[in-house]
Amino acid sequence: MVDQGQTEVFASAEGAVRWNVIGSGEPVVLSHGTPFSSYVWREIAPALADRYRVYTWDMPGYGASEQRTGQHVSLAAQGRVFAALLAHWGLDRPRVVAHDFGGAVALRAHLLHHVPYSRLALVGPVAVAPWGSPFFRLVGGHTEVFEQLPAALHRALVTEYVRSASATGLMPHTLEALVAPWLGPEGQPAFYRQIRQADQAHTDEIQDSYGELDLPVLLTWGEADAWIPPERFRDLATMIPGVVTRPLDGAGHLVQLDAPARLTAALLAFLGT
Numbered sequence: 001m002v003d004q005g006q007t008e009v010f011a012s013a014e015g016a017v018r019w020n021v022i023g024s025g026e027p028v029v030l031s032h033g034t035p036f037s038s039y040v041w042r043e044i045a046p047a048l049a050d051r052y053r054v055y056t057w058d059m060p061g062y063g064a065s066e067q068r069t070g071q072h073v074s075l076a077a078q079g080r081v082f083a084a085l086l087a088h089w090g091l092d093r094p095r096v097v098a099h100d101f102g103g104a105v106a107l108r109a110h111l112l113h114h115v116p117y118s119r120l121a122l123v124g125p126v127a128v129a130p131w132g133s134p135f136f137r138l139v140g141g142h143t144e145v146f147e148q149l150p151a152a153l154h155r156a157l158v159t160e161y162v163r164s165a166s167a168t169g170l171m172p173h174t175l176e177a178l179v180a181p182w183l184g185p186e187g188q189p190a191f192y193r194q195i196r197q198a199d200q201a202h203t204d205e206i207q208d209s210y211g212e213l214d215l216p217v218l219l220t221w222g223e224a225d226a227w228i229p230p231e232r233f234r235d236l237a238t239m240i241p242g243v244v245t246r247p248l249d250g251a252g253h254l255v256q257l258d259a260p261a262r263l264t265a266a267l268l269a270f271l272g273t
Contacts, residue, residue, distance in 0.1 A: 007064070010057075010088050012081045014073065015066030019057035019085070023049025027091045028271060030056045031082070033100020033126070034194055035162065036254075037063025039177050040099065043260040048267065052095070057085060059105070063181050067190040075101065075202035079108030083115045093118040095271050099256065101126050104203050111209045121218040121270055123263070124225060124253055128207065128236045129200050133227040135161055136195060143196040147189060158182050158191060167224035167252030174257065210239040217243045218270040222251030222258060244270060 010017040019038075028048055030041045038045075038056035045054045058065040060081060061073035082105050086094065096117045098106035103125025109115045132140065139146050149157065162178050163170060170178075182191040217240050221233040230247065237245050246266045251258035 010085055012060055012084060014060040014071055014077050014081055015068055017057055017060055017081065017085060018064040019055060021053060021055045022046065023052055023054045025052045027094040028052040028054050029086070029091070029094050029096045030054065031096065031098040031102030031106055032059070032062070033102045034062070035182060035191060036100070036178060037181060039063065040254060040256045044256055044264055044267070047264045051268070051272070055089065061190050061194055067186045069189070071193065072197070073194045074197040074199060075104050075108060078105045079113060082106065083109045083113040086115055095119045097121040097123065097267060098125065099123040100253070103127055107206055108202065111206050111212070117215055119216045119271060121220070121267055123255055124221045124228060124233070125236070126228070127203055128232045129204055131200060131203065131228065131232070132198065136198070139192070140195050140198060143192045147192045151188065154188050155179065155183055164226055165253040166258055167222060167226070167250060168258045170257060210236070211241060213240050218246065218266065219243050220246040220248060220255065220263065220266055222253060222255045223247050223249050224251060225253045227253040
């Protein structure tokens with residue numbers, strides 16, 4: 001979790017969701033991607049909290065939230081959980097900032113579950129087919145094999161995978177914090193569970209509806225993203241009416257950690273307009 005504020009728990013249909021809130025003002029909700037957690041917002045959230053009431057959350061199956069056998073952690077499940085969580089918070093048209101897989105979750109909640117936002121900022125989102133890094137597709141096709149890896153080899157695999165999301169390099173403590181939820185008797189199967197349940201059909205279902213987005217949208221990404229080719233984001237930009245684009249040179253897929261100051265500046269300019 002982001003290490004500020006009091007951690008709270010929401011009992012979702014897919015397990016306990018841990019969340020917290022800092023700051024005051026109009027609400028801004030930050031959503032993480034996969035295989036990450038709200039920890040990726042640890043530098044962004046406090047900066048936004050100078051002006052806004054900032055909510056962060058870990059999706060079920062991720063970070064500090066519940067992991068369990070048989071858990072549903074697909075994009076469809078997370079979209080329903082996000083809609084329920086926003087209702088639990090009682091927010092009226094919040095500003096939403098969503099990264100990677102969280103981008104698809106936010107889009108599904110808005111387009112399919114009719115959750116209203118005042119503004120939507122998409123940061124390196126999973127939204128346009130085809131998606132998934134080569135590693136992600138490889139593991140997704142053979143999860144029953146990878147699930148049997150010894151713990152030490154699993155740790156090494158996840159560590160290198162997460163490391164590859166950054167173009168500038170991650171500090172050791174940051175890398176450790178991102179990898180830790182995927183270790184141990186609950187974390188290791190949870191890692192392969194979320195990959196096994198990833199299904200492009202869940203973005204195919206909404207991709208033709210992006211032209212119906214009727215709210216201000218910011219689309220930003222790292223030009224050195226090794227997980228999602230930047231061309232995908234440029235394609236997405238052509239589908240969203242009036243979208244504002246902010247490509248960030250030198251940043252990889254983990255834009256929040258590679259270019260926190262530039263991303264914060266872009267978000268503050270967009271959210272406050």
